[in-house]
Amino acid sequence: MPRPILATVHTGALRHNLGIARERAPDARVWAVVKADAYGHGIERAFEGLRGADGFALLDLAEAERLRALDWRGPILLLEGAFEARDLELCSRLNLWHAVHCNEQIDWLAAHKTQQPHKVFLKLNSGMNRLGFTPAAYRTAWARLNALPQVEEIGHMTHFSDADGARGIAHQVALFEQATDDLPGERTLANSAAILRHARG
Numbered sequence: 001m002p003r004p005i006l007a008t009v010h011t012g013a014l015r016h017n018l019g020i021a022r023e024r025a026p027d028a029r030v031w032a033v034v035k036a037d038a039y040g041h042g043i044e045r046a047f048e049g050l051r052g053a054d055g056f057a058l059l060d061l062a063e064a065e066r067l068r069a070l071d072w073r074g075p076i077l078l079l080e081g082a083f084e085a086r087d088l089e090l091c092s093r094l095n096l097w098h099a100v101h102c103n104e105q106i107d108w109l110a111a112h113k114t115q116q117p118h119k120v121f122l123k124l125n126s127g128m129n130r131l132g133f134t135p136a137a138y139r140t141a142w143a144r145l146n147a148l149p150q151v152e153e154i155g156h157m158t159h160f161s162d163a164d165g166a167r168g169i170a171h172q173v174a175l176f177e178q179a180t181d182d183l184p185g186e187r188t189l190a191n192s193a194a195i196l197r198h199a200r201g
């Protein structure tokens, strides 16, 4: 039997929180990072509260499809990118940004036949140690992607491991800047704790 636990999430509260994120990062665009099934709340319900975001970042291709079915035309980012080569077709069809965090994903792109060039975020492992290229491997990965006709835009992303802890984010920001400074493309870094605790200015 399931335990009788109930979580009530008010869409108005989501809307409010999105407003706070905007206030704290006035010069940035804001991804609503809803992960998988909007943390169990369901993408449709979360969408109601977060439709004012500039984009949605999630894990599951089927959910990206559901968002498009809700008529969301804006950016969608697949946080872990493609899980297998054939995912790339759906990425093209749904016009998704997708993360590239390992060489295998670059191999799949290189072999992918597409009319529609892809928009990707290359992921740097700056200390979370979950996904992404090491600082030493980052440039080579970028150069490989940049040489592919299948790829039209390359942004840069990383994820903070200690934004709400004593260590903070400075060491990871420094690694990110070193790795990406002279490269073109959008940057996306800050999770909620970084926005709340380490906002610039």
Ligand SMILES: *Cc1c(COP(=O)(O)O)cnc(C)c1O
Residues within 6 Å of the ligand: 033, 035, 079, 157, 158, 159, 189, 190, 191, 192, 193
């Ligand atoms: C999950 C995730 C976020 C959001 O983290 P929160 O702590 O929920 O704000 C941001 N960026 C990336 C790359 C993520 O994977």
